[in-house]
Amino acid sequence: MSRLLDNLLLFGRILRAAGIAVHPGRLLDVVFALQHVDLRSRDEVYYACRALLVHRPEQIAIFDRAFDAFWTAHTSDAVDAGDTRTQPRQDAGIERIAAAAETVTLADQAKDDEGTTERGVKIWSDAAGIAKKDFATLTDDEVAEASAALERLVWNPGERRTRRWIRGRGPRLDLRRALADSRRTGGDVVALPRQRRRIRSRPLVLLCDISGSMERYSRMLLHFAHAIALRHRRVEAFLFSTRLTRITRQLRTAQPDTALTAVSRAVPEWSGGTRIGRALKDFHQQWAGRVLAGGPVVLLVSDGWDCGDPGELAAQVARLQRRCHRLVWLNPLIGSIGYAPLTRGLRAALPFVDDFLPARTLTNLADLAVHLNTLG
Numbered sequence: 587m588s589r590l591l592d593n594l595l596l597f598g599r600i601l602r603a604a605g606i607a608v609h610p611g612r613l614l615d616v617v618f619a620l621q622h623v624d625l626r627s628r629d630e631v632y633y634a635c636r637a638l639l640v641h642r643p644e645q646i647a648i649f650d651r652a653f654d655a656f657w658t659a660h661t662s663d664a665v666d667a668g669d670t671r672t673q674p675r676q677d678a679g680i681e682r683i684a685a686a687a688e689t690v691t692l693a694d695q696a697k698d699d700e701g702t703t704e705r706g707v708k709i710w711s712d713a714a715g716i717a718k719k720d721f722a723t724l725t726d727d728e729v730a731e732a733s734a735a736l737e738r739l740v741w742n743p744g745e746r747r748t749r750r751w752i753r754g755r756g757p758r759l760d761l762r763r764a765l766a767d768s769r770r771t772g773g774d775v776v777a778l779p780r781q782r783r784r785i786r787s788r789p790l791v792l793l794c795d796i797s798g799s800m801e802r803y804s805r806m807l808l809h810f811a812h813a814i815a816l817r818h819r820r821v822e823a824f825l826f827s828t829r830l831t832r833i834t835r836q837l838r839t840a841q842p843d844t845a846l847t848a849v850s851r852a853v854p855e856w857s858g859g860t861r862i863g864r865a866l867k868d869f870h871q872q873w874a875g876r877v878l879a880g881g882p883v884v885l886l887v888s889d890g891w892d893c894g895d896p897g898e899l900a901a902q903v904a905r906l907q908r909r910c911h912r913l914v915w916l917n918p919l920i921g922s923i924g925y926a927p928l929t930r931g932l933r934a935a936l937p938f939v940d941d942f943l944p945a946r947t948l949t950n951l952a953d954l955a956v957h958l959n960t961l962g
Contacts, residue, residue, distance in 0.1 A: 722802035736813035743883040756782025789820035795888035797860035826865035863899035881911040892931035900934035920944035
C-alpha cells in the first residue's frame with residue numbers, strides 16, 4: 587500500500603500544479619475509497635479519484651489531462667531507467683510531469699516487480715505501446731501481452747428483472763407466506779410479507795466471423811472471446827464463415843493457448859468465404875431459442891464482407907435485434923484509413939444495429955467494456 591500512497595501524493599502535487607486545489611484530507615478519502623474498488627479496472631480508479639478530487643465541472647478536463655499525463659510520465663521514467671516497473675520516480679521534476687499534461691494518452695497504472703500490488707492483485711495496464719496498435723500487426727509476444735490485458739477487463743452488460751418473484755421489499759404481497767406464518771399466531775395475520783422481482787445479470791452472446799477477410803484479426807479476437815468467457819459467467823460464443831460452430835465449451839478452459847487449440851480443432855473450416863446471413867439463419871434455427879433467453883447483449887464481430895444475399899442478411903440481423911436486448915456490431919476495419927461501410931451487406935444490415943463500433947485495438951476493446959458496463 588505504501589507505493590500506492592506515494593503515487594497518490596505525487597498525483598496530488600500534479601493536480602495542485604495544474605490549478606486544482608487538493609486538500610490532504612481529500613487524498614485520505616481517496617485512499618479509503620480505493621480499498622472498495624477494483625484496482626484492476628482503470629475506470630473504477632479514475633472515477634473514484636475524480637468524484638473526490640474534482641469540485642467544479644470546468645475542472646474535469648484539467649483532471650483528465652493530469653491523470654493521463656501522470657501515469658504516462660512515470661511509466662516512461664521507469665522504462666528510460668531500464669526498469670519494467672512503473673513506480674513513479676520521486677526525484678522527477680514536477681514541472682516536467684505537469685507539462686506532459688498536454689499529451690492525451692492511455693493511462694498505465696503502477697505495478698511492482700511481479701506486476702501486482704502489495705495485496706497481490708494485478709492492476710490494469712494498457713500494455714505499454716500496443717494499446718493503439720492494430721491487431722493485424724501484433725507479434726506473438728504482443729498478442730500474449732494483449733491477451734493478458736484483456737483478461738483484466740470487466741464485462742458487465744447490465745441486469746434485468748426476471749419473471750420470478752422472491753422475498754424482498756417489493757410491490758407484491760406474498761399471501762402464501764402470510765398464511766403460512768399465521769399458523770404460528772392462531773390464524774391471525776400479523777405481518778404482510780412482500781415480494782420483489784429477481785434480478786439477474788444479462789447474458790452475452792458472441793458471434794465472430796473467421797472468414798478469409800478476417801484472417802488477420804481472428805487470432806486476437808479469439809483471445810477477446812476467451813477473456814469474456816473467463817470474466818463473465820453467462821456467455822455463449824459462436825464462430826462462422828459459411829457455417830456456424832458453437833465454441834462455448836472450448837473457451838471455458840483457463841489457459842488461453844489450450845482454449846484456442848481446442849477451438850481450432852472444433853471448427854471445421856477457417857479463412858473461407860463469408861455468408862453472414864446464412865450463418866445467422868442457422869443460429870436462429872438451432873440455438874436462438876436457448877441462448878437468446880433472458881434478453882442478452884449480442885456482439886457480432888465481422889468486417890461486413892459478405893458473398894450472400896444482402897436481403898437475407900438484413901432480414902436475419904433484424905430478427906436478431908428483435909430477440910436481444912441490444913445488438914452491437916464490432917468491425918475491425920473502423921478507424922483504418924479510408925474505410926467506410928459501403929458494402930451491400932453492411933448497408934442493408936446497419937439500420938437494424940444498435941451500436942456500430944471498432945474492434946481493431948486494445949483501446950477499442952477497453953472502450954467496449956466501458957460501454958457495456960453502462961448499458962445497465
